Amino acid sequence: MADLFGQDAPGGPRDHAPAAPEDSGAPLADRLRPRTLAEVVGQEHLTGPEGAIGRMVAAGRLASMILWGPPGTGKTSIARLLAEAVGMRYAAISAVFSGVADLKQAFAEAETMAKAGKRTLLFVDEIHRFNRAQQDGFLPFVERGTVTLVGATTENPSFALNAALLSRAQVLVLNRLDEAALEALLAKAEALEGPLPLDPQARAALIAQADGDGRFLLGQAETLYAARLEGALDPAGLGAFLQRRVAVYDKDRDGHYNLISALHKSVRGSDPQAALYWLARMLVAGEEPLFLARRLVRMAVEDIGLADPQALPQCMAAMEAYRFLGSPEGELALVQACLYLATAPKSNAAYVAQKTAWKAAKETGSLAPPANILNAPTKLMKDLGYGAGYTYDHEAADGFSGDNYWPEGMEPAQFYAPVERGFEREIRKRLDYWDMLRAERG
Structure with missing residues (x-):
């Protein structure tokens, strides 16, 4: 089945026409494909006016990007609609079914179209399945602008993709679809096919069972429609019909959240x-x-x-x-x-540190690192003072230089404060020791 409202790319490169209403024999997810980015549910943080994708579309130019998110969250749909939104040719391949020959064909077609004045958005589904050498093959075509690469992956790009490729693409994180987004998908399905044969508790159970996967939810809904059931199923009936366990709680959907809160x-x-x-x-x-x-x-x-x-x-x-x-x-x-x-011993010190550091990063904007820790790979940069005064800690007494690593205009801050419990007690001792050395050498 297609990605959430999108087309699969099972083989080599292929062009796609703009989405059109599908006939009644097509899968439900296909017939409910969004026709604009505004219709993609659950990813408004990216597609909205202030989101990265919304800003690119408003500017009329796309950067290469990696769409990272769980299955069934709209990666394919977003790629297709991006091409339409900025007037680019859309070509798609799947790393599962494609090889070097398919990549060469895709790049050759993109170069031909570029000479004719038509830019190509190349969508690569499951891009993490390409090996390192294949991923390196994208680099010259991305750098020259032959293609604007939009890769989709369910794996962490930091581990699954080459650093060189990541440096040329913006990683955009798609959210697992929340309850409101999944409910919106069911509403779209019901507007097309009629009410689902479920009581309110079973409907809530179906949404909870989808666990953020819109494609799975619509697949289950399609199964229910195809059965032409008489009457509405309760949660037990839904579980028996789908041959899957469904959550049954005492208080409708509140039970799901109440019990996970109790566990936490x-x-x-x-x-x-x-x-x-x-x-x-x-x-x-x-x-x-x-x-x-x-x-x-x-x-x-x-x-x-x-x-x-x-x-x-x-x-x-x-x-x-x-x-x-x-x-x-x-x-x-x-x-x-x-x-x-x-x-286990408990500490929320890392959690608090994250919140505080994120707040400071937003408030301080684009302050540059101090000159002593700037990289200086060229003579010009060295002449400009990059790296001047840097101390290599391994050569310092105690393996600790006490250098300044904070940007000019910002006082050193404390984000992480380990507690006196568990292993953090040992971390606290290390921090106190380094603070003592800084004071002695300050």
Whole structure:
């Protein structure tokens, strides 16, 4: 099925005409493809007037970009609509099905069109699946402007893509679709096909089950329409019909948020017994285990952080173990992670540091680094004072120079304040020691 309202690119390069209403035999997601960027739901932080994409479209020029986000969030649709919005030719390939020959063909066609005065937006789906050499092959064509590259990936670009390619493209992060965005998709489907055969509780369960994936949600809705059911299903009936567990809570959709809040606060409060109870309540009710795995990861970085640096690896390992084993065996890995977090020393120092540092970064704008830590690869830059006075810490006494690393016009600030618990107690000792050395050498 297409990406959220978008076309797949199963083979080599292919051009696409502007979207048009689809016939009734096409998949529901295809028939509901947005025809403008304003119709793409859930990504207004990018497509709105103040978003990166909105600003590019307003200026009439696109930079190469990497669209990073979960499945079913509209990456393909955005790429196609971007080309239409600025009058570019749209070509698409998939890294899953394409090879070097397809890339050469795509670039050759783009060069031909460029000579005719038509710029090409080349959309590369699953771009992280190209190997390093193939990714390097994009560089000269991106640098010359032969193509404007729009890559789509579900993997972290920092690990999945070459640094050289990343330096030539802007990474834009797509949000997992929230409840409001998923509800908007169902409303569009119902405007086309009529009301879904679900009671309010089952409707909420269907949205929760989609877990941010719009394509999955519309696929499930299409299955329900095709069955031509008599009457409305409740959550139990929906689960039986779809042959998937669906979450069933006592208080409609509020139960989903109330129970995850109870789990999070029990972990934060270091009560492993209560945390395990709320985890069990959610799993027994049919909550999506990977949703819980993601929330455990969030707890590890928000409420434990460097007080126990193993908390995050434990949660990531639990998530991979669940993916490998599935239910019910994999749920034991989630139990282990939950108990590890609840019994770990707690600190939100990293969380507080992030908030404070982000605020300072926004307030200080474009202050340049001090000259002593500027890179000086050329003689001209050295003559201008770049790197002057820099001390190589490994050659300094105690392996610590105490140099100034703050921009001119900004006083050194303290964002991170480790607590006297867990491993952060040791970090606190290190910071105090370095502060003492700075004072002695100041």
